[in-house]
Amino acid sequence: MNIPTAAEILEALSLAQPRPTSETPRDSRGIYGLFDHSGVFRYIGSTSSANETFYKRIHQRHRTGSETTSHYFSRMYNTGRMWRLRNDPATKLDGDIAKALRNTFIARNCGAVCFPLPDHAPIARLEAEVIAMAPSHMVAWNRNGMEAYEEPTRLVDALIEDLGMSPFERAAIRRQRTRFYGNAPAVETPGPIQTLPTGPFKFFAIDVETANNDRGSICQLGLACVRPDDTIETWVTLVDPQTDCWTFTGLHGISGEMVRGAPTISTILEDIDGLLSGQTVYQHSGFDRSAVRAACSSLGRPEPAWNWRDSVGVARRAWPELSGNGGHGLAALKAHLGLQFEHHDAGEDARAAAQVVLLSERKRA
Missing domain, CATH: 3.30.420.10 (Ribonuclease H-like superfamily/Ribonuclease H)
Incomplete structure (x- = not known):
């Protein structure tokens, strides 16, 4: 199989329609792009590790991983009622509820595109080349290039109602929003x-x-x-x-x-x-x-x-x-x-x- 060029990969990613993170391929790896809640292409990454598929990297790591590392969905939507201070025992229960809300928000409102590559392809090198030639908006999240979003209030409100969150859960995420904006917890x-x-x-x-x-x-x-x-x-x-x-x-x-x-x-x-x-x-x-x-x-x-x-x-x-x-x-x-x-x-x-x-x-x- 011929290895595509970085330009070909970038064009394919640019033209692909984003799909929910849960629909990313479970049996292949390569180069991918992440889309924010408004449908804008924001990040280019790769599954360069041999044991990491698109699904594992995007749905199970970017979406649900730590807010302080390179799990970009978690980082960018660590905001408002979806905010959590990692490893804080005093707010763990509230934070876990906020994180669960965030995970669901990302699954419902964000998306990804994938370009599979064979295992022998130089994935890491191709990723660097694709990033270098991509327009700025497509790599805005790369290397922590953007701050976390303001809470998409309307979408979060709709999700809370759709999930039927209990008074206890709603109070927990209200407290998280208060903590996020710096008031006394x-x-x-x-x-x-x-x-x-x-x-x-x-x-x-x-x-x-x-x-x-x-x-x-x-x-x-x-x-x-x-x-x-x-x-x-x-x-x-x-x-x-x-x-x-x-x-x-x-x-x-x-x-x-x-x-x-x-x-x-x-x-x-x-x-x-x-x-x-x-x-x-x-x-x-x-x-x-x-x-x-x-x-x-x-x-x-x-x-x-x-x-x-x-x-x-x-x-x-x-x-x-x-x-x-x-x-x-x-x-x-x-x-x-x-x-x-x-x-x-x-x-x-x-x-x-x-x-x-x-x-x-x-x-x-």
């Missing part, structure tokens, strides 16, 4: 309990999610810590309720597998009690206090001495017009006040309750 990890924020604080808001109808089966707990300048630092953790009954997974998206290795509620309460003892702690309705009380009862320990308040009562006094017109639940207040949060995620709901209190204070001022 919220901790979310199933590992050992993370360091709590340090004060001073004006007040706190708390929210819990449970595994089932047993109010003591707390599987996620979130704290919104409100500083004197009204900024909010959110701390959220998964909790292992040590149950096999997961009735509410469809509501919040948390499962028994997710909480494996997470701290128990006994450990959580011991840790946060030092921060919250004697402090004002808001809940939105009476559920959260009753859940903490039920958990304490099952542990044979007294309920913590926190100064409980109810942000529902605060909302009723601040916005009486909502009575009989949607009510004062978080979902109704979200629409009325323009709040941005994922309902049925403990960290997001705690933050929303704190925002309700702060907005009511501003309304009275």
Whole structure:
């Protein structure tokens, strides 16, 4: 078989129609091109290694590999809600959810073209020659020539809806977007309990999610810590309720597998009690206090001495017009006040309750 010239390979790549990464050849290797989500040719590479096919290199490495190496799809779409900080134990759970979203985004919205070559072809040399003669837009990603894209918001929104991502997953990728743009992160990890924020604080808001109808089966707990300048630092953790009954997974998206290795509620309460003892702690309705009380009862320990308040009562006094017109639940207040949060995620709901209190204070001022 005659070996084609670099010019012939470049022309063939330029004229080929990109296909999804999952359709790249599994039994051949050679030179290939990668296309971004807008259909523009951006990168030229090769499967110069004898044991690497197009499929392995493109679908299994460029798409799902490390964001910090030469896996260019992963690098270029490590952005916004698809962003992950590799090997960061404090954000691993959120990061894994963001990475899975990114992998699916690339599979659905990006593409590749391939030019197979025989094993005896000088693939590495031909690749260098093709890159040298390619127009700049076709090698824009080569040698880290471009920064990661801004998040393609419309496409990501559509994908999230199509995947039916749970409140827990949506909250995780919202936190990743917050971290990507440099705001203070919220901790979310199933590992050992993370360091709590340090004060001073004006007040706190708390929210819990449970595994089932047993109010003591707390599987996620979130704290919104409100500083004197009204900024909010959110701390959220998964909790292992040590149950096999997961009735509410469809509501919040948390499962028994997710909480494996997470701290128990006994450990959580011991840790946060030092921060919250004697402090004002808001809940939105009476559920959260009753859940903490039920958990304490099952542990044979007294309920913590926190100064409980109810942000529902605060909302009723601040916005009486909502009575009989949607009510004062978080979902109704979200629409009325323009709040941005994922309902049925403990960290997001705690933050929303704190925002309700702060907005009511501003309304009275």
